[in-house]
Amino acid sequence: MSKSVSSKNQASQSLQTNFAGIEAPNPFWLASAPPTNTGYQVANAFRAGWGGAVWKTLGRPIVNVSSRYSAVSYKNNRMMGLNNIELITDRPLDVNLAEMKAVKAEFPHHALIASLMFETEAEWHDCIRRCEDIGVDGFELNFGCPHGMCERGMGSAVGQNPDVAEKITGWAKAVATKPVIVKLTPNITDIRVAGLAAQRGGADAVSLINTINSVTGINLDTWEPNPSVNGYSTHGGYCGPAVKPIALNMVAELAKDPAFKIPISGIGGIETWQDAAEFFLMGASSVQVCTAVMHYGFRIVEEMISGLESYLDQHQLSHYSALTGQAVQRFTQWQNLDLNHKVIAHINPETCIGCQVCYSACEDGAHQSIALLANSRVPQIKEESCVGCNLCSLVCPVDDCITMVPIERGLEKVTWLDHPANPHRKVMV
Amino acid sequence: MSVVPETTQTEVIFPKIKPPLHQNQAVIEASRCLFCHDAPCIQACPTSIDIPMFIRQIMTHNTAGAAKTIFTQNIMGRACAYVCPTEVLCEGACVYNDLNEKPIDIGRLQGFATDAAIANNWQFFEANDQTETPLNKKVAIIGGGPSGLACAHELTRLGVKAVVFEASEHAGGLNTYGVAPYKYGNNDSIAEVAYLQQIGFEIQTHTRVISQDSPQDKSFSGKTISIEALDAEYDAIFIGAGLGKSKRLGLPGEHFQNIHGAAEFIYTVRKLGPANVSIGQKVLVIGAGNTAIDASVQSAKLGAEVMLVYRRTQQDQSAYYFEVELARLNGVQFKYQASPVEVLGTSEGLVSGVRFVKNQLGAPDSLGKQSMEPVAGSEFDLPCDTVIFATGQEKLVEFYRNIAHLELENGKIKVNDCYQTHNPKYFAGGDCVNGGKEVVNAVAHGRDAARGIAQYLKSSISARTVSHV
Numbered sequence: 001m002s003k004s005v006s007s008k009n010q011a012s013q014s015l016q017t018n019f020a021g022i023e024a025p026n027p028f029w030l031a032s033a034p035p036t037n038t039g040y041q042v043a044n045a046f047r048a049g050w051g052g053a054v055w056k057t058l059g060r061p062i063v064n065v066s067s068r069y070s071a072v073s074y075k076n077n078r079m080m081g082l083n084n085i086e087l088i089t090d091r092p093l094d095v096n097l098a099e100m101k102a103v104k105a106e107f108p109h110h111a112l113i114a115s116l117m118f119e120t121e122a123e124w125h126d127c128i129r130r131c132e133d134i135g136v137d138g139f140e141l142n143f144g145c146p147h148g149m150c151e152r153g154m155g156s157a158v159g160q161n162p163d164v165a166e167k168i169t170g171w172a173k174a175v176a177t178k179p180v181i182v183k184l185t186p187n188i189t190d191i192r193v194a195g196l197a198a199q200r201g202g203a204d205a206v207s208l209i210n211t212i213n214s215v216t217g218i219n220l221d222t223w224e225p226n227p228s229v230n231g232y233s234t235h236g237g238y239c240g241p242a243v244k245p246i247a248l249n250m251v252a253e254l255a256k257d258p259a260f261k262i263p264i265s266g267i268g269g270i271e272t273w274q275d276a277a278e279f280f281l282m283g284a285s286s287v288q289v290c291t292a293v294m295h296y297g298f299r300i301v302e303e304m305i306s307g308l309e310s311y312l313d314q315h316q317l318s319h320y321s322a323l324t325g326q327a328v329q330r331f332t333q334w335q336n337l338d339l340n341h342k343v344i345a346h347i348n349p350e351t352c353i354g355c356q357v358c359y360s361a362c363e364d365g366a367h368q369s370i371a372l373l374a375n376s377r378v379p380q381i382k383e384e385s386c387v388g389c390n391l392c393s394l395v396c397p398v399d400d401c402i403t404m405v406p407i408e409r410g411l412e413k414v415t416w417l418d419h420p421a422n423p424h425r426k427v428m429v
Numbered sequence: 430m431s432v433v434p435e436t437t438q439t440e441v442i443f444p445k446i447k448p449p450l451h452q453n454q455a456v457i458e459a460s461r462c463l464f465c466h467d468a469p470c471i472q473a474c475p476t477s478i479d480i481p482m483f484i485r486q487i488m489t490h491n492t493a494g495a496a497k498t499i500f501t502q503n504i505m506g507r508a509c510a511y512v513c514p515t516e517v518l519c520e521g522a523c524v525y526n527d528l529n530e531k532p533i534d535i536g537r538l539q540g541f542a543t544d545a546a547i548a549n550n551w552q553f554f555e556a557n558d559q560t561e562t563p564l565n566k567k568v569a570i571i572g573g574g575p576s577g578l579a580c581a582h583e584l585t586r587l588g589v590k591a592v593v594f595e596a597s598e599h600a601g602g603l604n605t606y607g608v609a610p611y612k613y614g615n616n617d618s619i620a621e622v623a624y625l626q627q628i629g630f631e632i633q634t635h636t637r638v639i640s641q642d643s644p645q646d647k648s649f650s651g652k653t654i655s656i657e658a659l660d661a662e663y664d665a666i667f668i669g670a671g672l673g674k675s676k677r678l679g680l681p682g683e684h685f686q687n688i689h690g691a692a693e694f695i696y697t698v699r700k701l702g703p704a705n706v707s708i709g710q711k712v713l714v715i716g717a718g719n720t721a722i723d724a725s726v727q728s729a730k731l732g733a734e735v736m737l738v739y740r741r742t743q744q745d746q747s748a749y750y751f752e753v754e755l756a757r758l759n760g761v762q763f764k765y766q767a768s769p770v771e772v773l774g775t776s777e778g779l780v781s782g783v784r785f786v787k788n789q790l791g792a793p794d795s796l797g798k799q800s801m802e803p804v805a806g807s808e809f810d811l812p813c814d815t816v817i818f819a820t821g822q823e824k825l826v827e828f829y830r831n832i833a834h835l836e837l838e839n840g841k842i843k844v845n846d847c848y849q850t851h852n853p854k855y856f857a858g859g860d861c862v863n864g865g866k867e868v869v870n871a872v873a874h875g876r877d878a879a880r881g882i883a884q885y886l887k888s889s890i891s892a893r894t895v896s897h898v
């Protein structure tokens with residue numbers, strides 16, 4: 001415990017982070033959640049290499065239920081998705097503040113963010129002042145918790161109402177001297193509305209996503225939804241690997257909106273350096289992790305740091321921020337895609353193991369473009385009818401056995417906007 | 430005397446080489462299955478079990494559904510799970526082999542589902558469930574081994590009354606008295622027979638079918654019934670009698686004591702239990718088939734020093750590679766290219782060794798197989814106190830001679846594709862037809878023969894051109 005931070009955990013300059021003015025040794029932060037419940041945990045996390053931590057949300061006293069979590073397992077993979085019905089911190093504010101102060105003193109260069117959720121303006125102001133007194137580096141406003149707290153007009157009830165979100169952000173900004181991050185809920189139809197409301201309220205940054213409304217399953221013996229609290233349940237918040245695609249899309253939706261200008265901290269299903277790199281490429285400049293730590297512990301950050309560093313080396317990038325937003329320019333509207341581009345599946349007979357899973361997939365679930373031959377287990381692509389949907393290559397269990405090969409047709413790019421089949425196409429003059 | 434029930438001692442001497450999977454292991458293993466289209470594993474299974482389907486059912490915790498899928502094709506799917514040479518059947522065909530990954534553990538998954546079915550007595554089938562109108566006909570089944578039991582079960586489903594005549598105290602055939610106990614134990618086989626029989630066919634155990642004219646066998650303590658009486662009373666007869674005694678080579682000195690045929694030695698181990706069998710300290714096993722391996726491994730597990738001697742080369746041995754590997758792991762030594770010429774004995778009449786002559790490769794025969802030529806003057810002696818001959822089993826030719834119009838080829842009963850013999854009333858399957866293959870082949874024969882018999886009884890087939898199966 002008393003061991004000082006070991007050098008292997010000292011990220012190099014390439015990961016040194018400045019997120020909306022908050023400094024940290026690296027962009028891998030713990031999200032506000034059980035891993036940041038206590039000073040004991042956060043100190044251990046910093047020792048393990050995490051660059052920052054958003055403390056478990058502070059607020060009015062609450063009481064939690066038991067049990068609180070349930071999960072979705074896929075085949076032999078446990079906890080593909082995690083669901084929880086727990087509320088904000090259940091520890092007294094004084095205790096939390098004292099521990100936060102001690103951690104900050106021990107780790108002055110790590111980012112320590114206070115996550116807050118209150119009802120009245122006075123409560124928000126009071127807590128922000130007390131947090132600044134003990135030296136936090138910034139605030140995260142929890143407008144996202146989708147269960148329990150929202151029934152009391154807080155959490156996602158705020159995040160779902162842009163006017164209220166803007167107003168409360170304004171309250172926080174009125175007294176905070178440190179940067180204010182607004183944490184967004186994904187339980188809305190258009191994330192840009194929420195993001196722009198936070199920006200209008202004066203937020204220095206946003207973080208997303210919080211958890212998604214969900215029920216993971218029903219106990220088929222007792223017909224109780226999971227997790228059961230003495231026979232009854234309620235919808236929970238979903239997170240973990242299963243939500244990553246949703247989070248990635250929402251991050252990019254904001255990042256590509258020209259009106260949206262503040263930094264993004266990406267959250268949702270991040271478990272490896274690859275996940276983090278994808279969030280950076282889609283516009284994030286720091287990331288936060290919850291479920292992966294709840295599953296595997298703090299040690300995973302070692303792999304995230306070393307993996308990202310060697311990726312940067314391979315790409316001869318001196319700083320991770322060079323990744324931020326690079327994929328956003330390639331993330332466009334459907335109507336801008338080239339309708340003349342064509343790929344066709346190709347099966348490598350050398351590596352094909354003859355499972356014919358691609359056959360079932362294409363025959364029953366796509367375009368009947370794979371044939372079986374009498375004397376071979378290796379299926380054959382019917383090139384004339386293959387539409388290049390990718391399905392066969394996605395189900396193939398062998399790496400790089402089915403590849404999608406571009407067909408050179410000598411046609412110029414044509415998009416829907418000027419496609420002859422489009423009745424609304426712009427008529428050329 | 431009946432087979433002794435398994436004791437913990439049996440489990441200690443012969444621990445299972447395919448121990449049962451736990452629920453969690455089974456689900457994890459099942460989740461690896463790719464669910465191949467037209468799956469190669471199904472094609473490789475002689476009973477064509479829908480393997481990807483039952484594996485998927487295990488994955489979804491539908492264990493009963495999995496067992497039903499298995500039993501629909503192979504009513505002895507439990508025995509097969511543990512005794513089949515899966516490495517050269519379903520698992521050998523698994524596409525994961527081509528990915529240099531471990532194939533799906535199909536045998537143990539099959540064992541997982543079928544163990545649960547038998548332990549919980551889940552019955553999936555009932556008499557007459559395969560027919561609109563039960564036939565008022567009776568079929569006698571000679572032999573309660575895998576082929577006979579599969580035939581009886583299927584006949585019952587097809588609405589035909591089946592009566593099994595089994596010479597031994599217990600049915601099950603070589604599942605009860607032949608296969609290695611570290612694969613499938615006495616309790617396993619007896620419980621399986623009881624499970625199958627609940628569908629409602631009769632088994633008359635300790636009852637041997639003989640010919641009126643055959644000489645009486647004084648050593649047999651059970652009942653006998655003549656084939657002529659069966660012929661008079663039953664509408665059709667299925668022969669699933671398996672094979673006969675182990676062959677001897679007719680060498681000088683074969684009369685000495687402590688010389689056994691492999692099948693009889695294994696029968697004794699199964700019947701008395703390993704704790705009640707005394708084996709010598711130095712055992713020579715002659716032959717190199719799977720039975721030779723079984724006899725070697727069981728001798729070794731009983732504490733003997735074992736050497737297996739085969740007249741041809743290592744490449745020629747018919748035992749599966751994984752069986753040979755098992756023997757090596759149990760310390761069995763192998764000696765190739767040596768033929769026994771004489772068994773040596775002591776003045777007290779006990780075996781003391783075997784004289785061999787070395788063989789060299791000669792000219793290839795018409796099939797391209799090189800002959801073995803003895804090297805003059807190369808004789809050598811190997812000392813031992815027990816000899817086990819595993820040089821094949823005889824066919825029950827004497828018995829078949831008493832059945833009119835049966836046609837044999839090399840002692841095997843010839844049948845057409847409905848498993849009907851040259852005598853249209855008689856059907857046959859299993860080892861007595863294929864000369865000795867696996868349990869799963871016998872089950873497939875018995876099942877399909879039952880369908881042939883039902884057709885015959887409805888007079889829809891008569892004698893057909895007899896061809897080999």
Ligand SMILES: Cc1cc2nc3c(=O)[nH]c(=O)nc-3n(C[C@H](O)[C@H](O)[C@H](O)COP(=O)(O)OP(=O)(O)OC[C@H]3O[C@@H](n4cnc5c(N)ncnc54)[C@H](O)[C@@H]3O)c2cc1C
Pocket residue numbers: 512513514571572573574575576577594595596597600601602603604607608609612636637638639669670671672691692695719720723828858859860861865866867868869871
């Ligand atoms: C030592 C040994 C080990 C083996 N190990 C394996 C293995 O690991 N895996 C595998 O798949 N296969 C194995 N086999 C092969 C397998 O056991 C046989 O292929 C299978 O049992 C054949 O079934 P069956 O019904 O044709 O004959 P059997 O199983 O031989 O059954 C024939 C039955 O008929 C009875 N019978 C015979 N004559 C009469 C009569 N006149 N009246 C009444 N009853 C009679 C016999 O008592 C016997 O019960 C092994 C065989 C041997 C000899």
Ligand SMILES: Cc1cc2nc3c(=O)[nH]c(=O)nc-3n(C[C@H](O)[C@H](O)[C@H](O)COP(=O)(O)O)c2cc1C
Pocket residue numbers: 031032033034056057082083084086087088089115142144145183209210211238239240241243267268269270288289290291292
């Ligand atoms: C048990 C649990 C409790 C959480 N509590 C909070 C919380 O108090 N405040 C908050 O802002 N987010 C909370 N979250 C949401 C996480 O911070 C994070 O946004 C979400 O889990 C998505 O990230 P992940 O996929 O890495 O888990 C909680 C998540 C879980 C699983």
Ligand code: SF4
Pocket residue numbers: 344345361362366367368369370381382385386387388389390391392393
């Ligand atoms: S890419 Fe789609 S359409 Fe083409 S062969 Fe594969 S699955 Fe069929």
